[in-house]
Amino acid sequence: MALLLPLDDKSGYVFCKQFGFFCKSLVQAATSDDDGIIDMKAITEAVPSDKEQQQNDNSREKIVFEALCCALSWRKEFVAVALSSKFIIVFRAADRTVIRAFRISRFPTVILFDKDDEHVIVSDRAGHVTRYLAMKSPEKVEQRREITGELTNYEGEPLSGTFSMILDLALSPDGRKLAMADRDEKIRVSRYPQCFVIENFCLGHTEFVSTMAVHENRLFSSGGDATIKEWDYQTGQLLRESAPLKLAAQKGVKPIRKIFLFSLNGKLHLAAFSYEMKTIFVVDEGNLATIAEIPLDDVPLHAAHFEGPIFQIIARSSIYRICCETRSVEKVETCAKLLELLKDAAEPMPITYKNVAYNNAEQYFERKRTKFEEIAKGDRTRKGKKKNSNGKQDAQGMDESAESVQT
Amino acid sequence: MTSETSENDVRPDLSAVQGLPQKRHYRQRAHANPHSDHDINYPVCPAKMDWTGLYGDYANGRKVEFVDVGCGYGGLLISLSPLYPESLMLGMEIRMKVSDFVIDKISALRRHSKENDKVDYFNVACLRSNAMKFLPNYFEKHQLSKMFFLFPDPHFKNRKHKWRIITPALLAEYAYCLRPGGLVYTITDVEDLHDWMVLHLNEHPLFERLTDEEEKNDKILPYVVNSTEEGQKAAREGRNKYPAIFRRLPDPDP
Ligand SMILES: C[S@@+](CC[C@H](N)C(=O)[O-])C[C@H]1O[C@@H](n2cnc3c(N)ncnc32)[C@H](O)[C@@H]1O
Numbered sequence: 001m002a003l004l005l006p007l008d009d010k011s012g013y014v015f016c017k018q019f020g021f022f023c024k025s026l027v028q029a030a031t032s033d034d035d036g037i038i039d040m041k042a043i044t045e046a047v048p049s050d051k052e053q054q055q056n057d058n059s060r061e062k063i064v065f066e067a068l069c070c071a072l073s074w075r076k077e078f079v080a081v082a083l084s085s086k087f088i089i090v091f092r093a094a095d096r097t098v099i100r101a102f103r104i105s106r107f108p109t110v111i112l113f114d115k116d117d118e119h120v121i122v123s124d125r126a127g128h129v130t131r132y133l134a135m136k137s138p139e140k141v142e143q144r145r146e147i148t149g150e151l152t153n154y155e156g157e158p159l160s161g162t163f164s165m166i167l168d169l170a171l172s173p174d175g176r177k178l179a180m181a182d183r184d185e186k187i188r189v190s191r192y193p194q195c196f197v198i199e200n201f202c203l204g205h206t207e208f209v210s211t212m213a214v215h216e217n218r219l220f221s222s223g224g225d226a227t228i229k230e231w232d233y234q235t236g237q238l239l240r241e242s243a244p245l246k247l248a249a250q251k252g253v254k255p256i257r258k259i260f261l262f263s264l265n266g267k268l269h270l271a272a273f274s275y276e277m278k279t280i281f282v283v284d285e286g287n288l289a290t291i292a293e294i295p296l297d298d299v300p301l302h303a304a305h306f307e308g309p310i311f312q313i314i315a316r317s318s319i320y321r322i323c324c325e326t327r328s329v330e331k332v333e334t335c336a337k338l339l340e341l342l343k344d345a346a347e348p349m350p351i352t353y354k355n356v357a358y359n360n361a362e363q364y365f366e367r368k369r370t371k372f373e374e375i376a377k378g379d380r381t382r383k384g385k386k387k388n389s390n391g392k393q394d395a396q397g398m399d400e401s402a403e404s405v406q407t
Numbered sequence: 408m409t410s411e412t413s414e415n416d417v418r419p420d421l422s423a424v425q426g427l428p429q430k431r432h433y434r435q436r437a438h439a440n441p442h443s444d445h446d447i448n449y450p451v452c453p454a455k456m457d458w459t460g461l462y463g464d465y466a467n468g469r470k471v472e473f474v475d476v477g478c479g480y481g482g483l484l485i486s487l488s489p490l491y492p493e494s495l496m497l498g499m500e501i502r503m504k505v506s507d508f509v510i511d512k513i514s515a516l517r518r519h520s521k522e523n524d525k526v527d528y529f530n531v532a533c534l535r536s537n538a539m540k541f542l543p544n545y546f547e548k549h550q551l552s553k554m555f556f557l558f559p560d561p562h563f564k565n566r567k568h569k570w571r572i573i574t575p576a577l578l579a580e581y582a583y584c585l586r587p588g589g590l591v592y593t594i595t596d597v598e599d600l601h602d603w604m605v606l607h608l609n610e611h612p613l614f615e616r617l618t619d620e621e622e623k624n625d626k627i628l629p630y631v632v633n634s635t636e637e638g639q640k641a642a643r644e645g646r647n648k649y650p651a652i653f654r655r656l657p658d659p660d661p
Contacts, residue, residue, distance in 0.1 A: 150569050160579065184540055198580065364507070
């Protein structure tokens with residue numbers, strides 16, 4: 001896994017393995033080994049831990065150290081990175097001064113600053129959404145309850161929770177609504193930070209929802225079903241939807257992992273990336289029709305929007321700059337150290353389609369039918385012959401006799 | 408039936424009904440993992456749900472109002488059905504065989520009622536589903552007026568507390584489904600679980616407990632205490648039962 005984080009139209013950060021690389025110009029010029037590097041592993045190793053945390057630390061030894069998600073503060077001064085080692089680092093974008101480095105208790109999936117840049121909102125694989133102070137450490141960390149009611153010694157303020165992995169977060173322009181997309185096909189829109197008030201669910205996707213983009217009162221989303229859906233997130237109403245995005249020759253769909261809104265010739269468009277295909281879909285927001293399929297040289301590990309029609313993807317072979325207007329794709333010259341790390345970068349976070357392997361219900365009703373037929377037959381014979389009425393023949397069959405039974 | 412009857416039995420007398428299913432054919436192990444992907448057919452959204460499949464024509468012009476979460480063998484639904492003939496009630500039960508028992512029982516009751524030219528029990532139905540995941544797929548915002556959590560699985564171990572049916576996370580979803588003024592009924596024979604449910608409902612900004620007086624006068628409470636299989640069992644085995652009722656408060660001003 002590798003991540004791109006644009007700071008402005010040119011510069012940005014690239015995260016790969018334990019390092020963050022500051023790149024003065026991610027657009028045309030080569031990044032050089034002299035550019036600033038932040039060693040995230042060294043930073044987190046210096047953070048002291050308590051007993052509960054140590055146990056949690058030890059259990060993560062086998063985990064590849066990498067950045068799982070990152071965010072830029074709204075005033076573009078600070079960067080927050082969430083790591084596979086269950087750490088969050090907040091640092092100053094300009095000079096990599098570490099503001100905070102702290103532990104969280106579960107694998108992060110998405111990180112986002114709230115609109116006043118006071119907190120980072122973090123979702124995790126267990127479906128929790130928690131916020132943490134971004135700019136200063138809490139004065140005192142007391143035992144608290146998770147959103148599941150469990151006690152924990154980790155800092156943070158629980159906001160929301162689902163029984164499903166959270167795959168994307170988005171804030172409304174005024175910062176007062178938080179949208180959470182999950183693996184159970186749902187988008188939940190809560191108040192922020194009073195997330196206990198769920199305003200709406202946007203329901204219509206038939207597979208996981210992995211990406212959202214907000215424009216005024218509207219929310220765009222996509223995911224495992226590869227359709228783009230447009231919602232009024234104030235009401236949860238589905239306004240419009242596209243056909244699944246796919247190449248003409250392609251059988252089946254590949255999940256869309258990232259959508260961006262951008263302006264092209266004064267009109268709103270969407271760029272959609274699958275992290276399994278060498279293609280960018282450019283979609284006209286007016287009718288949600290695909291107007292271009294831009295072929296790529298490599299499969300993206302991560303995609304980022306710079307300015308206007310300019311996007312970049314990071315892949316195992318390099319970083320590429322794409323212009324959705326001219327449809328040009330250029331390799332960005334990248335420093336040797338980063339190239340070396342990229343070669344064996346891990347896959348983006350896997351999101352699996354639901355796998356209901358065995359058809360439980362069908363089997364059950366089949367067994368029930370035969371069993372009740374037998375019982376009926378037994379009843380008839382019993383009535384006819386007036387004997388053999390032990391009635392025990394149904395002690396098994398539907399009973400899972402090996403399992404504990406409770407009414 | 409007689410062996411299960413206790414002094415406080417509030418359940419209707421069904422002795423005249425033919426073809427009621429026998430529980431022994433539907434037993435299933437006690438716990439289903441609420442996290443796993445069961446093969447449950449849930450609608451994409453409430454508008455896509457065909458309620459006539461569960462209530463027949465009785466669903467026309469009516470919406471589900473009461474939900475019994477983890478209804479087990481359905482004792483509450485069957486008992487409340489005659490009291491609120493105009494309200495649709497739904498039992499949600501994750502265990503397939505258990506829900507199938509309730510479905511078969513309701514069919515037998517409806518058959519019997521039809522033979523007598525009545526529409527009794529057409530207002531109750533049971534659905535196999537995971538209430539911890541899919542409530543918003545079935546119910547619109549503020550649709551429900553009552554939710555029941557009767558003798559829920561206690562999940563004793565600390566590590567399993569997060570599987571409990573009352574948690575701050577799930578309360579937000581229940582509050583979404585319930586209309587302001589709607590009621591949540593909880594009851595358990597496990598004191599620790601009672602404390603847990605009361606703690607989290609009390610702490611949640613959208614719920615407030617009814618006063619003792621209000622709880623005492625609640626018409627449904629006797630059914631909550633005595634109509635379900637677990638309630639009967641606790642009584643037979645002489646265990647205390649701890650009921651509580653909470654009101655869904657209006658959302659605070661934004
Ligand atoms: C101990 S039983 C109580 C049954 C019934 N309410 C009574 O009082 O007799 C709890 C029931 O909740 C069901 N259950 C647990 N989790 C559930 C879920 N997520 N969705 C639906 N039902 C669930 C269990 O299968 C079980 O039948």
